[in-house]
Amino acid sequence: MAQGVLSKDTILEYQDSSSSWVELEYLLEVPELGGTPEQVEVTTLKDGERRYIPGVKDLGNLAFQFLYDNSSATSNWRVLKGFQDSGEVKTFRVTYPDGTAHQFDAIVNVRMDAAAVNAALTFTAQFFLQSEITVTDPS
Numbered sequence: 001m002a003q004g005v006l007s008k009d010t011i012l013e014y015q016d017s018s019s020s021w022v023e024l025e026y027l028l029e030v031p032e033l034g035g036t037p038e039q040v041e042v043t044t045l046k047d048g049e050r051r052y053i054p055g056v057k058d059l060g061n062l063a064f065q066f067l068y069d070n071s072s073a074t075s076n077w078r079v080l081k082g083f084q085d086s087g088e089v090k091t092f093r094v095t096y097p098d099g100t101a102h103q104f105d106a107i108v109n110v111r112m113d114a115a116a117v118n119a120a121l122t123f124t125a126q127f128f129l130q131s132e133i134t135v136t137d138p139s
Contacts, residue, residue, distance in 0.1 A: 099138030
């Protein structure tokens with residue numbers, strides 16, 4: 001029986017212009033990946049109870065949280081801010097420690113999170129999906 005999988009070593013990567021995967025460092029939080037379809041009512045006048053069929057899934061925006069790093073041209077903040085400024089669609093992949101991967105295309109928007117006394121600076125990158133999420137099971 002499975003004992004569970006620890007989230008440690010979960011990574012988020014993007015595909016660069018040479019189709020190589022590049023890790024976005026200092027990832028703190030990954031959102032829920034997947035969705036519940038909306039209910040579409042199909043009740044007829046002969047039905048005694050309401051009936052539904054699954055409709056379109058609305059995955060919303062995916063909000064990933066990072067420790068803030070703006071120390072170099074390849075730092076997480078600068079890379080994601082660059083994606084935001086360009087407005088281009090990029091391909092991303094979340095990989096969990098067991099090898100399960102979720103891949104999707106998205107447009108990125110970044111924002112600094114609130115700052116507090118004696119707290120680490122963080123930022124949130126919202127990913128506006130431009131594709132379905134493809135799931136790859138571990139080999």
